[in-house]
Amino acid sequence: MTDTSSTNIPISPRQAMIRRALRHKGLIFGTVVMAVVILIAIFAPLLTEYDPYKQNLLTRMKPPVLLGGDPDHWLGTDALGRDYWARLAYGARVSLTIGIVAAVISATIGCTLGILAGYFGGRVDAVVTFLINVRLAMPVVLVALAVVALLGGSLIVVISVLGLLLWDRFAVVLRSATMQVRSLEYIAAAEVLGASLPRILVKDILPNVMNHLIVIFTLEMAHAIILEAALSFLGLGVQPPTPSWGLMISEGKEMLLFESWLITIPGVALFFLVLAINMMGDGIRDVTAPEGRN
Amino acid sequence: MSDPILSIRNLTVDLPKGGDRQYAVEQLSLEVAPREIVCIVGESGSGKSITSFATMGLLPKVLTPSTGEIRFGGQDLLALPASEHAKLRGSQMAMVFQEPMSALNPCYTVGTQIEEMFETHTELAKSERKARVMKLLEEVHLPDPARVYASYPHQLSGGQRQRIVIAMALALDPKLLIADEPTTALDLSTQAQILHLFKELREHHDAGIMFVTHDFDVVAEIADRVIVMQHGRIVEEGSAEEVLNRPKHPYTRLLIDAVPRRSRDARGAPAEDVLLSVNALNKIYHIPGNMFKQARDVHACKDINFSVRKGETLGIVGESGSGKSTLVKCLIRLEDPNSGEVLINGTDLASCSRKELHPYRKMIQIVFQDPYGSLNPRRTIGDQLIEGPVNFGADRAKSMERAKELMRIVRLDPDALNRYPNQFSGGQRQRICIARALMVEPKVLIADEAVSALDVSVQKEVLKLLNEIRDTLGLTVLFITHDLRVAAQVCDNLIVMQKGEIVERGNVEQVFGAPSSDYTKMLLDAQPGKDWDVPDISTLPPVAV
Numbered sequence: 001m002t003d004t005s006s007t008n009i010p011i012s013p014r015q016a017m018i019r020r021a022l023r024h025k026g027l028i029f030g031t032v033v034m035a036v037v038i039l040i041a042i043f044a045p046l047l048t049e050y051d052p053y054k055q056n057l058l059t060r061m062k063p064p065v066l067l068g069g070d071p072d073h074w075l076g077t078d079a080l081g082r083d084y085w086a087r088l089a090y091g092a093r094v095s096l097t098i099g100i101v102a103a104v105i106s107a108t109i110g111c112t113l114g115i116l117a118g119y120f121g122g123r124v125d126a127v128v129t130f131l132i133n134v135r136l137a138m139p140v141v142l143v144a145l146a147v148v149a150l151l152g153g154s155l156i157v158v159i160s161v162l163g164l165l166l167w168d169r170f171a172v173v174l175r176s177a178t179m180q181v182r183s184l185e186y187i188a189a190a191e192v193l194g195a196s197l198p199r200i201l202v203k204d205i206l207p208n209v210m211n212h213l214i215v216i217f218t219l220e221m222a223h224a225i226i227l228e229a230a231l232s233f234l235g236l237g238v239q240p241p242t243p244s245w246g247l248m249i250s251e252g253k254e255m256l257l258f259e260s261w262l263i264t265i266p267g268v269a270l271f272f273l274v275l276a277i278n279m280m281g282d283g284i285r286d287v288t289a290p291e292g293r294n
Numbered sequence: 295m296s297d298p299i300l301s302i303r304n305l306t307v308d309l310p311k312g313g314d315r316q317y318a319v320e321q322l323s324l325e326v327a328p329r330e331i332v333c334i335v336g337e338s339g340s341g342k343s344i345t346s347f348a349t350m351g352l353l354p355k356v357l358t359p360s361t362g363e364i365r366f367g368g369q370d371l372l373a374l375p376a377s378e379h380a381k382l383r384g385s386q387m388a389m390v391f392q393e394p395m396s397a398l399n400p401c402y403t404v405g406t407q408i409e410e411m412f413e414t415h416t417e418l419a420k421s422e423r424k425a426r427v428m429k430l431l432e433e434v435h436l437p438d439p440a441r442v443y444a445s446y447p448h449q450l451s452g453g454q455r456q457r458i459v460i461a462m463a464l465a466l467d468p469k470l471l472i473a474d475e476p477t478t479a480l481d482l483s484t485q486a487q488i489l490h491l492f493k494e495l496r497e498h499h500d501a502g503i504m505f506v507t508h509d510f511d512v513v514a515e516i517a518d519r520v521i522v523m524q525h526g527r528i529v530e531e532g533s534a535e536e537v538l539n540r541p542k543h544p545y546t547r548l549l550i551d552a553v554p555r556r557s558r559d560a561r562g563a564p565a566e567d568v569l570l571s572v573n574a575l576n577k578i579y580h581i582p583g584n585m586f587k588q589a590r591d592v593h594a595c596k597d598i599n600f601s602v603r604k605g606e607t608l609g610i611v612g613e614s615g616s617g618k619s620t621l622v623k624c625l626i627r628l629e630d631p632n633s634g635e636v637l638i639n640g641t642d643l644a645s646c647s648r649k650e651l652h653p654y655r656k657m658i659q660i661v662f663q664d665p666y667g668s669l670n671p672r673r674t675i676g677d678q679l680i681e682g683p684v685n686f687g688a689d690r691a692k693s694m695e696r697a698k699e700l701m702r703i704v705r706l707d708p709d710a711l712n713r714y715p716n717q718f719s720g721g722q723r724q725r726i727c728i729a730r731a732l733m734v735e736p737k738v739l740i741a742d743e744a745v746s747a748l749d750v751s752v753q754k755e756v757l758k759l760l761n762e763i764r765d766t767l768g769l770t771v772l773f774i775t776h777d778l779r780v781a782a783q784v785c786d787n788l789i790v791m792q793k794g795e796i797v798e799r800g801n802v803e804q805v806f807g808a809p810s811s812d813y814t815k816m817l818l819d820a821q822p823g824k825d826w827d828v829p830d831i832s833t834l835p836p837v838a839v
Contacts, residue, residue, distance in 0.1 A: 185668035186678075189727070192626050193682035193734065194655040203681075207672035 020287045027283025033276030041092040050083035052090040052243045057081050064261055075265055078251065084262075088269060091243040095225050095273065098159055102224035103217050105163025110170020111213060115205060117171070118178025128171065135168045144227065148236040158237050162224045170216050177209040211288035218281030222274045229270055245270050298325035299469050299502040300349065305362035307344055307353070307526075318344045318357055319526045326470065326502035331492065333505045333513045333534070336523035337549070337749035338720075342506045344526075346472045348372075349504070350389050351379040366470065385415045388463035392475040394455035398447040404458045405443035411465040430461040433498075434491060453484030460491065467499060474506045481613040482776060486820035489515050508749065510553050511779070514538055514823030522546045539829050551831040552754035554779040569770050570658075570738050571601035575634030575644070577620050594620035596794045598634070602738070602787075607764065607771040609785030609802075611778060611817070617794035618774050622742050625772070626660050627651055638737060656686055656734035663743035665723035669715040675726055676711030682734040693733070700729040704759060721752035725759065732763070739764075740772045745780065757784055778821055782806055790814050 021027055040047060050073075060081035063069040069076050075084040117128035147161050181187065182205070190200050229246030231237030233253075238244040240251070245266040252262030307319040319341040326332045336342045347353045349364055351371060364371040367386060371379060383389075391397045399407060405427055412423045424443075431439035434457040447455055456476060463471055473492070477485040493516055496503060507513060513520055517534040522543065530543040541547045575598040583589030594617045602608045612618045623629040625636055627643060636644040638657050646654065659682075662668040670678060679700065680693035698708035704725040715723060724744060731739055741760065745753040761784060764771050775781050781788060781802075788805045790798035790813065797811040809815050818824075 185662040185664055186670045188628055189660070189662065189668055189730065190670075190681060191628060192655060192658075192660055193730070194652055194685040195681060196685070199685070203673065204670050208670065210672075 017287055021283070024283045024287055026279040027287060030276040030278070030280030030283055033272055034280060037092050037273050037276070038096065040089050041096050044086075044089035044093065047089055048083060048086040050086040052082060052086040053241050055080040055082055061255075061259060063259070064265070067261060076261065078248070078262060079255065084265060087243040087248060088245070088266060091245045091248060091266065092269075092273075094155065094238060094242060094244040095228065095246075095270070098155070098162065098228045099221040099225040099277070101159050102162035102166060102228075103221040105160070106166040106220050106224075107170050107213065107217055109164070110167035110216075111174055113167070114171040114174030115178045115201060115209070118175040119182050119201065119205065121179070125175070128175065132168055132171050132175075135165075138165070140165050140227065141230065144231060145234065145236055148231060153231070153236050153239045155238055155242070158228055158231060162227055166220045166223060166227075169220060170213070173212050173216055174209055177212045178205055181205055181208045211285065214288070215281050215285045218277050218284065222277040222281075225270070225277075226274060298327045299366065300324075300326040300504070301365045302345070302349070303363050303365070305345070305348065305359060305364060307341075307348055307357050307359045310356045315525065317526050319348070322362070322523075322526075322528055324521055324528070324531070326504050328469070328500045328502050329496055330518045331496055331503045331505055331516050332519045332521060333507060333517035334521045334523060335507060335510065335513055335549070337508060337751065339525075340523040341526035342523050343474055345523075346389070346474050346504060346506050349470075350383060350387065350472060351376065352389075384411060384468075385466045386468055387470040387472065388466075388468040390456070390459050390463050390471065390473040390476045392478050394452060394459045394479070395447060397459050398455060400447050403444055403446055404450070405445075408458070408462050408465055411462055415466055426465070427461075430465060431458075433464070434458075434461045435487070436461075451484075452480055453487060456480060456484075456488055457491070460488070460495075464495070464499065464501075467501070469501055470504065471495070471501045472504045472506070475508070476505075477512060478507070478509070482778070482817055483613065483820040485512075485822065489822055492516055509822070510538070510550060510750070510828075511821065511823035511826070514826035516822075522549070538826055540834060541829075541831075547831045547834070549750055550828060552750040553828050554754075554757070554777070554783040555828055567604055568601045569604040569606075569638065570772075571635075571637045572598055572625070573635040573637070574599060575621070575624060575636065576632045577617075577624050577629060578632050579620075594794050595624065595631070598796060600789055600796065600799065602770050602772065604737075604770055605764070605768050606787065607773055607785045609773045609775060609781040609788040610791060611775060611781050611788055612791035613776060613817075615793070616791040618791050619742065620794075621791070622660065622740055622772075622774055625740065626658055627655075653686075656682065657736055658738040658740065659731035659734060659736035660740040660742055661724070661727045661731050661744040663746055665720040665727065665747060668727050669723055671715055674712050674714055675718075679711065679726070679730050679733055682730065686734060696733060697729070700732055703732075703763065704729045719752075721748055721756060724748060724752075724756050728756075728760065728763070732767070736769070738770045738772065740774065742774045743776070744773075746775065746777065753780075760784070778806075778817065790817070 056077070058081065059070070059073070059077050060079055062073050062077040064076040064084070065071055065074045073083050073085065075088060077083055078087065113128045113131065117125040144161050144165060148157055151157050187200060187204055190204050195203070228237055228244070229249065232244050232246030233250040235250065237246055240247060248266040249263050252259070252266070255262050301324070303323050305319055305322045306317055309316060309318045322345060324332070334342045334345060344353070344357065348359055349366070349371065353359070359372050362372070366382070398404065408427045408430060409423045412418050412426060418426065427443060428439050431442055436442045436454060436457050442450065442454070447458070450458065477488050480488060489512065492503060492505070495501065505516065513534065520532060520534050520537040521528055522530040522537065522545065524545045530537060530541065530546045537546060538550070541550050575595055576593070577595040579592040579594055581590050581592060598621060600608065610618050610621065620629065624631040624644070631644050634644055635642045638654070641654060643651065643654055643658070676694060676697055679697040680690060683693040683696065684690060694711070697711055701708040701711065706722060706725055715726070718726065744760070745756050748756060757780065760771070763769060773781065773785055785802055787801050788799065789796050790805065790811070792813045798805055798809060798814040805814060806818065809818060
C-alpha cells in the first residue's frame with residue numbers, strides 16, 4: 001500500500017521557476033543587457049587600447065565614427081582628447097560598483113531590520129518602524145549632497161552614503177513579508193521541533209522572503225546608479241578624472257548645443273543599464289511569484 | 295413534479311491544456327425543480343463548483359464550456375451574451391458563497407448593500423426599499439433587524455453574515471438559488487441554523503436550490519435529490535434516501551464508507567499511569583486600548599484541568615473561539631500560560647524558561663490543520679524531516695535513515711525525501727507532517743484539526759494511519775476537533791470546551807449518550823444528518839459496474 005506518485009512527476013519549484021524564466025521576454029532582455037554591461041566592465045582593458053585618463057589635446061572633440069569621425073576613436077573623444085569608448089567602458093565599472101555595493105549595504109541593513117521587526121513584532125517592530133519613518137522623512141538627494149559636500153566626493157564616500165540611505169524599501173517590504181510568513185504553521189512547527197531562532201530566520205524565513213529581496217535589490221541598484229549619476233552631474237559625486245557616466249554627462253553639458261553626442265552616449269548607456277536592471281527586477285518578481293502578476 | 299427551473303444538458307467545460315485532465319466537467323446533465331434542494335456532492339476537484347459557476351456565468355476566462363446547454367427560464371444561458379446573463383443574476387438566479395466576509399463589501403452597511411439589489415433591479419421608492427430589506431432580515435431570522443440594517447459586515451458574526459448573504463440572494467425572489475458550500479466555514483451550531491433556514495426557504499419560496507457540498511452529513515440533513523460527482527462526471531444520481539442508504543456506484547460507496555461513524559473503534563483500555571496532566575492552566579490575552587477603545591482582557595483559557603494516561607486518546611471538542619487552539623499553544627509553549635502547570639512525566643513545562651524547555655520540546659509534538667501552510671515550500675521533505683533530530687543534536691545521516699523509515703510508516707515512498715512539498719497532495723502532506731512530528735520520538739502527539747481540511751476518503755486514511763501509529767508506538771494523542779463524529783470515532787475520552795472553560799468531560803459513551811451540560815446537548819443536537827444512520831457498505835448487495 002505504498003503511495004507511489006503518478007507517472008507525470010510534478011516538477012520542483014526551482015525547475016518550474018526556470019521554465020517560467022525562459023519564457024519571460026523582459027527578464028531575458030534585462031539579463032542580456034546586464035550581462036553585456038558587466039562583461040564590458042570586466043574586460044574593459046581588452047576592449048580598448050586607450051587609457052581613459054590619457055589626455056591628448058591634439059585629438060580633442062573628435063565625433064564618433066557614425067557622425068564622420070576618426071576610425072581610431074569609434075565613439076570619438078572628449079574635450080580633453082580622451083577616448084570616449086575607453087571612458088565609457090571604464091565608467092561602467094564605477095556605475096556597477098556603486099550600484100551593487102550600495103545595494104548590498106542597503107539590503108543588509110534593511111533586511112536585518114525588516115525581518116527582525118516582522119518576526120518579533122511588538123517593541124522591536126515599533127522601534128524599526130520609527131527608524132523607517134525617520135529615514136523616509138529625509139530627502140535622499142539633499143542628505144547625500146550635504147554629506148558629500150562635507151566629507152568631499154570620492155567613490156567610497158558616495159557608495160557609503162547611498163548604501164546608508166537606500167535601505168528603507170528593503171525594511172518596509174521585508175517587514176510585511178516576514179509578518180506573513182511568520183504566521184504560517186511551518187514556523188510554529190520549527191519552533192516546536194526545537195529550532196533555534198537564527199536557524200528559523202535563516203532556514204525558514206529568509207528563503208521564503210528571498211523573492212521580495214531580489215526584486216527590491218534590483219530596484220535599489222538602479223536607484224543607486226541614477227543617484228550617483230545625479231551627484232556626479234552636480235559635481236558632488238565621483239571626482240574627475242575618474243571615468244563615471246554621470247561625470248561624463250556633466251562634463252559634456254557645456255557642449256550640449258554643439259557636440260550633443262558627448263551627452264547622448266553616456267546618457268543612452270545609463271538609460272539602457274537602468275532599464276535593463278528594472279526589467280530584470282520585474283521579471284524576477286513575475287518568475288518567482290507568479291501569483292502576484294496581474 | 296413540475297417543470298424544472300434549470301436543466302443542464304450534456305455540459306462539457308474544457309480545462310486549459312496541461313491540466314491533469316481534459317475536461318473540468320464532462321457530459322453533465324442535471325435538473326433542478328421548484329421547491330427542491332438538489333445536492334451536488336463530491337471531493338475537491340470533482341467539478342462541482344465549476345458546474346455552479348457555469349450556471350451563474352461566472353466561470354474564469356480560461357475555462358470555456360465547449361458543448362451542451364444550460365436551459366433556464368426558456369433560454370440557453372450559454373448562448374446568452376454576458377450582459378443579458380448579468381441581468382438574470384440577482385433577479386432570477388442568485389448565489390451564496392462559502393466565505394460570507396469576502397462576499398460582502400466591508401465599506402458599506404449591510405442594509406445599504408441589500409438595498410442596492412432593489413435599486414439596481416426595481417423601481418421601488420426609498421421607503422419601500424427599506425421596508426423590504428427589513429422584511430428580508432426578519433425572514434432570515436436575524437435578531438434586531440434595525441441594528442443589523444445599520445451594521446457593517448465586520449460587526450456581525452460569521453453566521454449572521456451568511457444570513458445577510460442569503461437575504462441578498464433572496465431579495466428579488468429568484469427562481470434559482472445556488473449555494474456553494476455555504477456552511478463549510480461556519481461553526482456547528484451556526485451551520486445547523488443556516489441549514490434550517492434553507493429548509494424553510496424551500497417551503498416559503500418557489501425557488502429551486504442547487505446546494506454544492508462535500509459533506510454527506512449536510513446532504514443527509516437537507517437534500518431532496520443527490521448528485522454525486524467524480525472527476526467532472528456524474529457517477530450517481532437519485533433521491534436522497536436512496537443514495538444515502540443504498541448507494542450503487544462504488545465511488546459513492548467509498549465516500550459513504552469514509553464518513554466517520556458515531557461509534558468508537560473498539561480497542562483495549564489504555565494503561566493506568568498518567569503521562570500528561572494540566573493543572574489550573576490560565577491564559578489571558580491583554581488587548582491594549584487606544585483613543586477609541588478601552589483596554590480589555592480576554593480570558594482564553596480558564597482553570598483548565600485534565601490528565602491523559604499513557605496510550606490514551608483525548609478529544610478536545612469546541613467551536614471556534616472556545617479556547618482550544620490557545621490551550622494547544624500553551625501546551626507546546628508557543629504561548630506562555632499566565633498560570634498553571636503542564637506536567638509531562640512529572641516535569642512542569644509551563645514553568646520552564648525557554649532555554650530549560652529545549653530538551654523537553656521533543657516530548658510533545660503537533661500536527662497542524664492546514665496541510666499547505668505547515669510545510670516550508672522552499673525546503674525538501676527530507677530536510678524538513680531531519681530538522682527536529684538535528685536540532686536535538688542528532689547526526690544528519692542517521693536522521694535521514696530514520697526519515698526513510700518514517701516515510702515507510704506513513705506509507706509514502708522513501709525516495710520522495712528529496713522532493714518539495716508542492717509535489718504532494720493534501721493528504722500526503724498531512725502524512726509528512728505526522729512523520730515530521732514523530733521524528734523526535736515524542737511521548738504526546740497533538741493533532742490540531744489535523745484532518746479537517748481533507749476530503750472524507752483521505753480523512754479516513756489519515757485517521758486510520760494515526761490510530762495505527764498510536765497503537766504501535768504507544769503514543770498519547772490529544773485530538774483537537776470541531777467534528778463530533780471524528781471525535782467519537784477516534785477518542786477514548788472527551789472534553790468539551792466553551793468560552794475558555796471545560797464544560798463537559800467523560801468517555802465517549804458518557805458525553806454522547808448522556809451529556810450533562812446544555813452546551814454539549816446543543817452541539818449534539820446541531821449535528822447535521824443526525825437522523826441518518828450511515829449504512830454499513832459491506833452489507834449492501836454488490837452491484838455490477
